Amino acid sequence: MIPYWPHPTLDLGFYTIEAFRVLVLLAIAVQFEITVRRAPGYGISRETATRLIGWAIGLGLVSAHVFDVVAYYPERLREDPFELFRVWGSLSSTGGMLGGLTGLYAVARWRGLDRRDLIAFVDVVMFALPFTLALGRLGCALQHDHLGIASTHWLAVAFPSGPRFDLGLIEFLWVAGIAGAFLWLDRGPRRPGFWLATFFALYAPVRFGIDFLRTDDATYAGLTPAQYLAMGATLGAFGWLIRTRRTAA
Secondary structure (H helix, E strand, O other): OOOOOOOOEEEEOOOEEEEHHHHHHHHHHHHHHHHHHHHHHOOOOOOHHHHHHHHHHHHHHHHHHHHHHHHOOHHHHHOOOHHHOOOOOOOOOOHHHHHHHHHHHHHHHHOOOOOHHHHHHHHHHHHHHHHHHHHHHHHHHHHOEEEEHEEEEEEEEEOOOEEEEEEHHHHHHHHHHHHHHHHHOOOOOOOOOHHHHHHHHHHHHHHHHHHHHEEOOEEEEEEEEHHHHHHHHHHHHHHHHHHHHHOOO
């Protein structure tokens, strides 16, 4: 099994720096930097890319918290309606992706981007996403905030309370693999929408399966909110890839 590591922190006396928060901030910086650097190669100016990715990150962070509270912890909302506005609190990665992409679409259309440029920019954003998500999930793995079922599998972590899956670690390993695959696939030109569809085709089915290892997440008809989104993303991704393959043929 994988050894247990306590969450790394640095106590400055007046403030404690947590590895999780450092990695989340680094993930945001990586998403921003990769997007802005690659955008001109897709016909999008750095200025436009900077504005759009700023909106996408901001709306994604807000959506990540709102979705987490509404879908996973509605009891918190019933007890304290202001919990919805504490955007620095708990976050959902799937809620962040949903809100970030939806918000990006709305802002891009509002700013007058045509369909071709919009798809091109979303592709830029999605190419960067596995690198961003890997950093975020590494933070989750170090903080151990997504504990799974008890297990003696070789991927389980030897927690002091007993071995079990650390779902943040499992997802980190998978999205890090997707990031490596993206670097390999980036050796030549790709059709519009390729990175968007490929990311969800690789990520969503695995995320659907990982959620069956959770122990305390809210479920609806036996599935977590993320699993419903994962099903929709999987169908949409494979549908797009099949459609573009037929068009190319």
